[in-house]
Amino acid sequence: MALDQDQKRDFKIIGTRPLRPDGIDKVTGRAQYGADQSAPGMLWAKMLRSPHAHAKILSIDTSAADALPGVKAIITAADFGDMRKGEAMNVRDHIIAKDKALYDGHGVAAVAATSETVAKAALKLIKVDYEVLPHVTEIQAAMDPAAPVVNAGFVEENAPKGYSENVISAYDFGHGDLKAGFAKADKIVSRTLKTAATHQGYIEPHACLASLGADGRGELWCCTQGQFYIRELCASILGIEESQLRVTASEIGGGFGGKTTAFIEPVALALSRKAGHPVKMVLDREEVFKASGPTVSSEIDVKIGMTKDGRITAGEAELRYQGGAFPNMTNWLGAQCAFAAYDLEAVRANAINVLTNRPKQAAYRAPGAPMAIYAVEAVVDELCIEFGLDPLDVRLKNAARKGTKASYGPTFDDIGLVATLEAAKAHPHYNTPLGENQGRGLSCGFWFNFGGNTSVSMNINFDGTVSVTEGNPDIGGSRASISMMAAEELGIPYEKVRTIVADTNSIGQNDVTDGSRVTFAVGLATIKAARGAIKEMCKRAAQTWGIDEDAVVWEDGHAKPAGPNAGGFEPLSLAKIARKSPNTGGPISGHHEVNAEGAGVSFGVHLVDVEVDKETGFTKVLRYTVFQDAGKAIHPDYVEGQMQGGAVQGIGWALNEEYIYGEDGKLQNAGFLDYRVPVASDLPKIDTVILEIPNPGHPYGVRGVGETSIVPPLAAISNAVSHCIGVRMDELPMSPPRILKAIKNAGD
């Protein structure tokens, strides 16, 4: 279905690789991140955190801390409003505990003081009287009917019966007759697979500078993926009007979904309001691990039936996701994605959400999808081995394509999975011989992508340059891509366009930078804004020439007479029209506001070779290739960067990264020494192959590319390791001890 009939195909700038506009600022240190802003009279904020995983707060005595010289304000949950429902309430209660501490590291009180040293000293003087409660941090234990209730009041009407109150919801998707489907299979494999909670691992900790007066007017500078959503949350939590709080997004040192919500900003604003001074708050790494939002951990039961010639006859999955002490959306997204790569007559996926004494999960690139697809792709791989079938051929045989009824309901339009699989099969990587102790794995991946609320403003400056103002923090190169789309549409050089990310009071509402939406939605709005400006420039040229507006066309950055009958006028360039705009009616601009729909889904295939040292259990990634449908790659460097970055984060998730909780309910590895992300020396070059199957919902065919790439690595690497050691791995991360244990168990 063509949603945007005006698709453009003959590009001059799109698809090239111009220099990134933020590069010099970032390598010279001129870029301003969350912690880089200061203000006169500024105070420093620190948070007192619960040492218990679950404890009733009997009393908080701040009198000694209040008396410490230099302390200007102390707040607790009592300083916030009494909001009783909604996500803003959950965000508030996750940041600062009301009557119960719900996880190790849960905020209990916050201090603003004249220095960090004084603030830290004050924390030690706050006396909190806790009644320690039984805790639960793991899925099965939390589901037990006798489990301690983590956070009451969240059970939805469709929650499954027979479990504790920690099991709050179920979301069930699928179609067809499972019983009949499994009856057609020559072999059925059932397996339970587990993944650990991981952190997005962004380099920049959360940081902000807040100023809020007693009159309710405020300024907030913070590192975030969405300044408008931060404003909405803070205004709700603090009981102020959104128009009175201006939020400016800093440069951002990584987000990956983890900066789509608030962890510190309401606290800094509340302290500022109480103290009457600006307040700066910067988390340390331990706090980031303990009290921001990692992803869920999961247990997934998968059952798949296959004929001996490789046709999948039925697929069923039961997903159990824990995302800490509050509800999350990740479980239903996982259930919808689990079988999305396959064209199945009979399929069902059911997701259960379990509360535990852990921090509230946050989004992490394609939230919920990597673990669900890991489980399905591992079982498909196992069936391929059973029948001695080529895993790529099996996926091609069963691949979703145009006309497939997706496992989550809709019928697919133009999608790129088959083309992506065929590209992988034809690639030299797939046929390169493996050495001793080496294995090759592959996996499909899927993500929805979406658009959302978007507002763009474009000014045609008097000197013939163009300023684009948009409202989404640039976490993956969007300023370059948006400038390129503006330049392409206007027909001017890329260097003549500058795109900036505006604060909340300088541009219309924009949704968060998430869902792989920005290049799609902001790009779409930019193109439409440019078309508005072009219409006005054609009108100005028509007035100048004294001809009808319809007799003017726009080509290569010039207004031209539409044909010989329109008159023999010299074309007018954008710069000439702009220079004379004060004489022809005033400034020229373009705007577009839209709730962009029609984001095309995205598929990817990852291919990986590994070598496992069977004495130590160490896995070395030898070769890695990513194949992904980008619709249209606006700036291929950034698209490749997204594909490589997702693969690298997925390698960490598959091999090393995990939140480890002790029996005391405390996080054991809250730092990069004990929580090991991949570094450059761990990795081969990640090769990329971009497929371009245009999205009919975008003028240039763009699909989001930021999330799909983290979906396949978990299964691809697990399959490679399993082939290598001859044992099916069913739990992530595949750390050396876990691999050694699997080898030993198989030998016993």
Added chain:
Amino acid sequence: MVKVAIWGSLRSATDGAAVVEVEAKNFKEVLDALVRDYPGLEAQIERGVSMAIDGVIFKESWFAPVKPDSEVILMPLMAGG
């Protein structure tokens, strides 16, 4: 009338029906009709839903048109990272 597919765990509110028929010409009218005809769906619709109309997922656009022969799939609210 438009046929609307209901996901599994909501079917307790539709007497087990996987597909229900409602009178509607757009996204909002589908939701209004579902709440009116199947009150048990109201809690989920209040929490948030998206809708796939002829293969395109609409997150919240009330006036996205729905034709009598459209494929309409009720989905939970989309989110991303």
